[in-house]
Amino acid sequence: MDKIDLNLLTALDALLSERSVTAAARRLGLSASAMSRTLARLRAVTGDPLLVRAGRGLVPTPRAISLRERVHAVTREARDVLSPQSDSLNLAELERTFTIRANEGFISLFAAPLLMTVTDVAPRVRLRFIQKPTKEAGPLRDGTIDLEIGVLGDFAPEVRTRLLFRDRFVGVVRNGHPLLSTTTVSPEHYAAARHVVASRMGHVRGPVDDALKALGLQRTVVAVVPGFPDALRIARQSDLVAQVTQSCLSAPRFADGLISFPLPVKTPEIGITALWHPRMEADLAHRWLRDTVIATCRSS
Incomplete structure (x- = not known):
């Protein structure tokens, strides 16, 4: 990848859409001369003229026509990948299984009210409760479980925590x-x-x-x-x-x-805590799950 400049994709997308060096430059906030140099680089990289003079305008070559939709799709996908995540979450359409590791007492006390709350707003979400034979952090790290419920104690240093309630x-x-x-x-x-x-x-x-x-x-x-x-x-x-x-x-x-x-x-006193791995911190669905578990425990 050292010899590939992915910025060229954005320039190529603009050139193929506008079919004008001046218009493409204006679209990307560049000077016309800078866009001309970029077109020269694109021609060298692809081995094709891409846009050729036809009267006062430019027309795409057959290679350029074949690339146009692919380049546009790749550019759009790259923008999506490198843009901040949307802050909206459609719970009615969310289809996901969350695994919660907790002891039998917690499951007996909170599973039913938690399920009622979850299924009321997110009918396609499934909660899977599993027992916790150990406090090993591996399942949180590898994504086998989404949320751990228990006493904090000596746990993995990177794990995020929220206090659910205090017990005695x-x-x-x-x-x-x-x-x-x-x-x-x-x-x-x-x-x-x-x-x-x-x-x-x-x-x-x-x-x-x-x-x-x-x-x-x-x-x-x-x-x-x-x-x-x-x-x-x-x-x-x-x-x-x-x-x-x-x-x-x-x-x-x-x-x-x-x-x-x-x-x-x-x-x-005993602090009953929710624990999760930081890689799930920004996940909107996981954040909603955490907030729902916390609210359910505190209201109960």
Whole structure:
């Protein structure tokens, strides 16, 4: 490509359209002499006279006639490629599948209202929700997923983020659990109970354990499960105490038969975040998806 001057395409398009060096020069904001030199270069590059004198005007050669539509199409396409993206998006005609990676709790709570909002304005859009076994950024980078929902943590440095909402941990037990015999659950009573914790990576300890340790206490964890719904199912059918996020209990099928209570120790708030790769930052449809997810989560 070093020897190809793509600016010649624009000049050739103007010359073939105007069939006049002066008119083509005026169209491109050049002097007539500069356009004449450009025509000479075009003749040298193509090996064809392109435009020849006929009386006081110029007429195209057969080669020029055969090139006219192709040159015009290529020039128009090049302008489209090198112009800013349109800021309009026809949602009614948008046909696209967006893949969102999120945990089961988020899907149970937000998938239905999100789908109602999306399909109402963009009936041809499909949302595909998938589980998140890891926080690997590869799927965001290669476009396998469009949006990641979760706790920010240690993620790829280039990833863009927006806070969806803030959450907190609560304790959960079955209705009638002995721990509920007192008005307030004390740290001592909480630590003395037996616990089930949810950890995708299988971790036993967490912020609650650090807070209990500061008080000289230690809880007994007898089960570790992959997700909050698993912990809630176990708590519903046993005397084990589960620790889940408050938002998880907003889904009725998870909260049925369970009672939640504030943890007796202080733990950090959790920021639930939307993450996407910067290559999708300017994509109008993706921007609309992000804004819709954020609005749905905050309104819910």
